[in-house]
Amino acid sequence: EPSFTDEMLEDLKHTVVNKCPVSEGFSSYTWTCKMLADYIEKKYNQKYSSEWIRQVLIQNRFSHKRGQY
Numbered sequence: 001e002p003s004f005t006d007e008m009l010e011d012l013k014h015t016v017v018n019k020c021p022v023s024e025g026f027s028s029y030t031w032t033c034k035m036l037a038d039y040i041e042k043k044y045n046q047k048y049s050s051e052w053i054r055q056v057l058i059q060n061r062f063s064h065k066r067g068q069y
Helices: 005-017 033-043 052-060
Strands: none
Touching: 005 033, 005 052, 033 052
């Protein structure tokens, strides 16, 4: 049985679209996969890698642009 539930997936999608990381206690105004993994761990007490979170977002048709130096 997968440990990542539908409730967690819906919360993740809602968080990415509607919440600012600062309102969740982070110091950035843009979500990163690492911050989302930390958010899930804090809220649901489940640990996932940032790469796994990235794959979940890609499977759900979320896209991103990498920062340019």
